[in-house]
Amino acid sequence: MKKIFLLIITFAVVLGCRKEESTYDGISINELYSDFMMLQNFSIDKDTVNFGSGENAVFSAVFNKPVNWSIEVTGQLSKAKKILSGQSKRIDASNGTWDGSTTIFPMFKAEACVAQLFIEGVSDTFVVATAIKSIKVNSGLVIADFENGFNSAWTRYVQSGANMDWNIKTDSLCPQGAKYLKMAGTVNWDYLIGLIDFPATAYGGGNTLPLSPNPDNVYFNCLIYGVPNTNESIVLFQFKEDENGDGVYNANTDDQYDYQITVNWEGWKLVSVKYSDIISLNNGQPTTPNGNSIHNPDKIAKISMLDLANPSNGFASCKIDYLIFTPTPLVP
Amino acid sequence: MITSRNTGVLLALLLILHTAAAQQRRVVDFTGGARSLVTNNNLSVSDTIPDTTTVDRNSGGYALIDLGVNIRPNSTTELMGMFRIRNGYGGFWGAGVTFDVRQLWLKGIIGNVVRYQVGDLNLKQTPFTLYNHHADRFDSLPDVFALQSDIVDYEKFYTGNTWRQQGVNVDFGLTFAKVIKELNFTGYMTRMNATDFISVPDRLLAGFSAVIVQQEGLDVGFHKSTVFNVQGTAAIDESFTNDINSITTQYKFEIHDFSFDLNGEIGNSQYSNSLFPDLAPLEDYFLYGNGKMSWKKKHLSINLGYLNVGPDYRSIGAQSKDIDYAASPNFYNLYTNEQINRPLDLVDVMGNENLYLTSVSDKLMTFNPAINNVTPYGLATFNRLGAFAGASYFHPKGISLTATRYQLREIRGQGTYALKHFTKTDVTARLRLDQWINWEKKVNIHASYSLQTTDRKGITSLENVRLTSNRIQAGAEVELVKNLDLMVGVVHLKATGNEFLAERDDYTTIDFFENIQYNLLQNTNGAGIRYRFDNNTYLSALYQVSRYNDRTKSVPEYTIDQFSLIFNMTF
Known part of the structure; x- marks a missing residue:
């Protein structure tokens, strides 16, 4: 045992002769x-x-x-x-x-x-x-950039409220291209100010959007402008899937996923969301979708964009542009 | 807060208690403590613009009871549960009352061979594997300050150099007839943090020590400590390991009137984290040796040691600090009209339990160069090489003198090839005057002095470092009448010079050096009385004045006057 003790001491003495360092830690x-x-x-x-x-x-x-x-x-x-x-x-x-x-x-x-x-x-x-x-080209499926006005295949509904201005604009505020959609007005009896349905048939393919079936590889993006000193708008996107391939979205048997955006900022802002992260909502609260509860971006038959505002607040206004699906978050 | 979980545990324990009490063979003991603390504080700020924002007077306090039940249902099993009821002053009818489980453990013996304990554990291995160095605690504090420091020890379960962990511990010993005398084994596994199932995996601390005793006074031990993530416990798999292996040896013998104690430890560490894939694992070794000679006849002992801890040596268990300088003092956190963070003063460092940690930290913690720049992580401080020596004298009539000196340097430069050189000198003297003059009342006088220096002569003057830190403590306790003590004390800290403080990322890589200028003066004076009901119970009234004066004017000077009334009891 004493030999082991001496061996350890010898080993320690050898280790103690530490080589000089030829470098230093951190930046100079x-x-x-x-x-x-x-x-x-x-x-x-x-x-x-x-x-x-x-x-x-x-x-x-x-x-x-x-x-x-x-x-x-x-x-x-x-x-x-x-x-x-x-x-x-x-x-x-x-x-x-x-x-x-x-x-x-x-x-x-x-x-x-x-x-x-x-x-x-x-x-x-x-x-x-x-x-x-x-300019930089963003690869993806553009749902709307309003450069060519309203597509005739879209369905548009605007309430007949006061000071309604639900029109495509061309001015220096435009974030992409030359045109964007302004959504403004006072509707004091309902949350809804206006809506547009974007059916998949408007995009040249079949009854569903030509997107990847993998919901982790599909991002929905848009640019939204919050108008300074104006009541909050709420923009609600409803992604309606045709899961059984019968050519129509059935609210009782198919999935609908909802992405609600409260426009509580000023100026333009990019909003990006992964499709698999979008949940179903019922009156703003999470709920279980009525279909197979599987996100199927390649089965989206229709997207509804609703412009909402609290009716008791009065006039609300926001602007929107460049609705686009991309495989990764949009870098505009 | 009273939770259903706590209530459930309480009911379960009471049921066990009832069952145990009902059977005479079983033994039930009650243990615990009680404390009441009332403080009244006054903050005064010396700023160019008077501080009209901070509320200068502050009072508060609490009362608490720790009630522990120690049950031995049979000769081989013992279990302990301790509950705490705490009521902040000002809380009535349940408001402000909290109800917590303070400790819970079970221990026993399997087959008269293997001892085990599960639940709360106090763990310690060696100074380089798992060890609470208390590197910044002030030794030999006057009692007028030590009362609060003792409360921190109680609150944080500081018993010697242990860390409080939760897990399982086993140990056993084997004796042999030939070659070696005995083999003692201790193993443990504890949970450092629980998974959140997303990005934080379960992280465990485990290790063992196997010590061979060859004969009385001669042993060799092998120690291993490791921290690792349990793979698959979170969605994001982060691989993390910190392995330490070490060998210790100790040889005690006597020659004539002299007794010798030679001990040493060598070992290495490996540290890696998959979150930093571009960085190579950190690997390094350490070496420590100490020889002590005692001359019992003359009550004198001296020691001489050597320390060599590599710059990449990492040991979570041994390099965790008990004090977290980034924590909030929870007491005048902000001051001045700009409501800046109040820098910690000596009263915080000596006795604010909010700053102290119970268990080890998996991050390399920051330190305060004004308080300890030489060995901020104790003996396990990395990048240190040099020698240390000490001497002590104890006279049976109540005089003790101790002195230690560290003379160290860096092994690898920090931001330069030039190396820092460190010295640390501590001198402490205690005198039991009553024993010296044969007076029946206790009179205890003590004083200590600590000097730390850090020097670096850089290749250019920009790299120069010179930091000097002086700390003086003095105090006395005088028994005025039986069991009634008058206590006085002073702690003075002065730090001048500069130091480049390294800012490190989570892999402990240096990102930046901040050149901090020091011209800091801190004074704390205290006086108080204490009545000792018995060895475990006292009532004390303290008055302390603490002044923080940063003469570089980076923060305004402030003074806190504090009056405290403390009742403390353990049973």
């Missing part, structure tokens, strides 16, 4: 607390970007130390903004790639853009210019 303090310097100027790799054909624009810059930075790209015509940000010593393809998407609506158009680089703690800003030759 010397760099972190030194004065800021730009080692490579802020630049963009393309004067003109063709996002529509899959091109990206890559910003680059190199600093003498890790900094918190943000790049704000502004469309000169649309005033759309894209913001990239990070903490690093270098901006390159790994953290400074712009795919043509938008952070603050409206979405970019084919237009000239200016990109400004802001660095935390540095008063100077750095600017480069570029131009969009063609």
Whole structure:
């Protein structure tokens, strides 16, 4: 036993001779607390970007130390903004790639853009210019973008209330393309202000929408505008499935999934939801659907969009655009 | 809050109690405690703009009773259930009353060989595997402060260096006729956190110790401690492991009037988390040795030790801190007109139970360099190499002197190749004056001094670190009349200089260094009286004044006056 004790002591002495470390933990303090310097100027790799054909624009810059930075790209015509940000010593393809998407609506158009680089703690800003030759294309099934007015296959119903304005508009507020739908009015006897039914037959296929059968791979997206200083609107989407393939949605035997959005913000906002996350509602409360209770996006026969508001509140208003199904959450 | 679950457990226990009491062979004991605490506080803030937002006077308190039932239904089984009824002052007719199960365990012996315990456990292995170092607790506190510190110990189940866990523990010993004398085995498995079935899996802490005693005074042990996720208990499978293996040895012997105690421990750790797939597992080792020589005749002992803990050594069980500096003190949390967070003062650190944890934490906890920058995680502090020494003298007539000194350095630089060097010196003196002068009333005088330094001479001046922290404590307890004590004490802390405090992510990787400037002065003065009904019961009135003065002006100075009335009893 004493030999074991001595063996352990010997082993310990050997271990005690720890090798000198040739590195250090964390980022260099010397760099972190030194004065800021730009080692490579802020630049963009393309004067003109063709996002529509899959091109990206890559910003680059190199600093003498890790900094918190943000790049704000502004469309000169649309005033759309894209913001990239990070903490690093270098901006390159790994953290400074712009795919043509938008952070603050409206979405970019084919237009000239200016990109400004802001660095935390540095008063100077750095600017480069570029131009969009063609805008980013979002792959998916567009249900409505209102660019061509109301589709004749859609069914539209608008209450005859006061100050009703349930029309397609063209103005500078449009987030995508040139047109959007305004939904406004006072209906003091009912929650419903207006609705549109989008039947699957309006989209060229059969009686159901041409979507993936996997509800985890189907996202429903739309852009909604909350009007400042106006009563809340509620936008309710009803996804009605034709599960037995008889060509019609039957409320007693088929599933209906409901996605209710209370518009309690101001300005445009992207709303995205995975189809498998949408539940059935009855008067706003979760309920069991009447069909097989399986989300079947490829069996959606009709989508109803209801514009609602509390009748006791009075006038309500919101705007909507770009209803689109995508395989992943929309990056507009 | 009285819940149906608690009520059910209570009824079940009362049923068992009734059944047990009905049979004379069975033994039932009652245990527990009672406490009443009333405080009246006054906050004064010294700011450029007078603080008119914070309510400066604050009073409150509570009364509680812990009632435990210890039942031994037979000679091999013992079970314990303890309930707590707590009533915050100001709560009447049930409002503010809470009813909790404070502890619940069952233990026994299987076949006269294997001891087991299930439920609440107090666990400890070695200082590098599973150990509550109490690294920031102030030793030898004057009683005028120690009363509150003792309440923290009771509330958090701090018994020595154990952590309170919930699970199962078994141990047994085997004796042998030849080669070795005995083998002692202890194993445990506890649950650190429960799954939420989505993203948080069940996380367990398990381990064992096997110690071979070859002869009286000579043993070798193998210890293993591991923290791991139970796969499949959450939708998101996160693989997490922290394995520690260590070997300990101890050799005690005597030569003439001198007794020697040599002990050491070596081991390694491995730490990985699948949430950080790009990062390699952290692996490192440690080495610890200590030799102590005692000269009983002269009541003198000295020790000399060596410490070498690798920069990537990670041990959840040994590197958890008992104090959580990120916790809310629940007492003047915000102050000034801007309602900023109030920095913790010495009274918080010494006796605010809201800051202290009961069981180990799976995150590397932050520490306070002003209080302990040398060994913030105790002996298990990673990235430390060096020596330590100590000496102590105890005189039978009531004098004790102890001194310890640590001389350590980093093994790997932090944000630079330059290394920090640390020193820590602690000196404590106690005098039982009554024994010295043969007075019949107790007079206890004590003082201690602690000095910590951290130095780094950087490759550039930007990297320089120089932090000095001085702490002085002094106090006395004088028995005025039988069982009535006058208590006075002072704790003074001064920290000056700078330190780059590392901000770490959940994998303990450093994200950032914040260069913190220190010019901090904290004073706490206290006085009080205590009447001891017996060794387990006292009534005490305390008055404490605590001042926090950050002279860098990063936060305004404040002072808290506190009057407390404490009745405490254990039975």
